[in-house]
Amino acid sequence: MTETRRKQGKSVFIRTYGCQxxxxxxxxxxxxxxxxxxxxxxxxxxxxxVILNTCHIREKAAEKVYSELGRLKKMKSEKAxxxxxxxxxxxxxxAQAEGPEITARARHVDMVVGPQAYHRLPELLARAARDDGDILETDFAVDEKFDRLAKRSADGPTAFLTIQEGCDKFCTFCVVPYTRGAEVSRGVDAIVAEARALAAQGVREITLLGQNVNAWRSAAPSGESGARWGLGELCRHLAKIDGIERIRFTTSHPRDMDDGLIAALGEETKLMPYLHLPVQAGSDKILKAMNRGHTAAHYIRQIEQIRAARPDIAISGDFIVGFPGETNEDFEGTLALVEEIGYASAYSFKYSRRPGxxxxxxxxxxxxxxxxxxxxRLQTLLEAQRRDFNQRQIGGVLPVLFEKPGRHEGQLIGRSPYLQSVHVTAPQSMLGSIAPVRIDDTTPNALAGVLVKQGEAAA
Structure with missing residues (x-):
């Protein structure tokens, strides 16, 4: 959960739950x-x-929202x-999943806005000022939303850039297809225009976002080869933008990991060697019950292909334990898959029932x-793999993008190509720059190192 914090004139407070x-x-x-x-x-x-930007993935998500709305009701009354x-x-x-219930249970809420309708906020605020009654906007107008996105002000050298929304996979544990709608891809020209604008503001690294980001497909822009592009072609195209030095993408689905994207990972140096590719389980029986559309063997072969193309790549994943019907044998299959792959990082959760x-x-x-x-048991194994991956960085040199000041005087915090936080003593003037850092230590959540001076051996 993140929060926006600053104030000037009229003010908005946005509390953000959930994903990127x-x-x-x-x-x-x-x-x-x-x-x-x-x-x-x-x-x-x-x-x-006050805007609560909510997430419906985890259990009791709605209850947490209603609890927060109870606190806000008191604040609203006191202010009145x-x-x-x-x-x-x-x-x-x-808001998308439970809009009518929110308006019924929390009468002090002025607007309920689904994720594909927030571009209408100015219009909805005007309606709320006229006291037009309950305002519920949950249409799936994703194309319109993309068209009406306002220009952004960059906040640092890294930025997210949405290129795809929605999901057509209908995994049996997931609410995303019902709350975000079908898969829709944003056009190349709009993506490039936003990336160029971010680069002009000093952004050095962009992370392309989508519920199934590697399902992105679009007509090739005029003058470019190919009738239709996938994510690999898009990444190669964005890599040509001056100022953009790093490109990432998340979250991917194994069913959409095509040869073009794998080739781009191996050939485009601006694509970072880090891939988040959820598998969820290592048992074919459970994968079928989840409607994942792939087997454990298919996933393992895919990772082998990716590593053949990009030997230095770090793999991240998602796992769910305790899905209905999962036996001890099924769970052992998940542990076996984790042992075989070897993850640099991962997210793991207990299965929780999502209504509908x-x-x-x-x-x-x-x-x-x-x-x-x-x-x-799973988290113990995954944590051991994460620590081992971090330990293997000690003694090596990594290019680090410095993002913000650290807690200690004279310290900066940056990101490695593998998305690790890196703490370094460095001048403030290096914020926004990429520099080689020799890694000499690890902490539970970060790496630490020293700048490699000009002329010093990098290895």
Missing amino acids: MNVYDSERMAGLLKPLGYGLADAPDDADL RAGGDMKIAVAGCV TPGAVMPKQVAEPEKDERLA
Whole structure:
């Protein structure tokens, strides 16, 4: 969960839950509101407008939203008694999934805005000011949303850039197809224009976002080869933009990992050697029940192909334990897959029922104590692999993009090509630059190193 914090004139406070897509959406909402005079508030009780940008992936997500709305109701009442006004909006995936219930249960909420309708915020605010009653906007107008995105102000040398939204895979545990809609790809020209604008503001690294980012497909722009492009062609094209030195993308699906993208990973040096490719389970029986559309062997072969193309690549993944019907043998299959792949990082969760998904009504739901025990075993293995990967960086030199000051005087924090946080003693003037760093230590959550001086051997 992240929060926006600053204030000037009219103010908005945006609390962001969940994924990087939501972080990006919150940035765009702030950008849409800026021309209306809204700065970013330090706290919700300071704000004229409070937006909860919600996530529906994890269990009890909606309950957390209602709990926060209860606190906001008190703030809104106190502000009204003092002669002020606070508008409250619920945005994101909980808004999409439970919009009518929100308007019924939380009458103090002024606007409920789905993730594909937030570009209408200025219009909705005008309607709320006229007191037009409940405002519920949950249309899936993704193309219109892409067309109407406001220009952004960069905040540092890295930025997210949405290129695809929605999902057609319908994994049986997932609500995304119901809250984000079908897969829609943004056009090349719009993506390039935004990337160029970010580069002009000093952005050195862009992360291309999508629920299934490697499902991105679009007509090739005029003058370029190929009738239709995939993500590999897009990455090669973006790499030509002056100022953009690093390109990442997330989140990918094994079913959309095509040869063109694998080739681009091997050949385009601006593509970072880090791939987040969720598998979820190592048992074919469970993968079929999840409707993943691939087997464990297919996933392993795919990783082998990717590593053959890019030997230095680091693999990240997602895992769910305790899916309905998962036996101890099935879970051992997941551990075996993890052992075979070797992950640099990973996210792992207990299965939680999401209302409206097929998994929620499947038989043989796994007991919570079994889920807890399996998750602990899996996380122990994944953490050992992560520590081992970090340890292997000691003594080597990595190019680090310096993003922000550290907690200690004279310290900067940057990112390695493998997305690790790197702490270095360096002057503030190096913010936004990429420099070689010799790694000499690791901490539980980061690497530490020293700048390689000009003329010093890099290895």
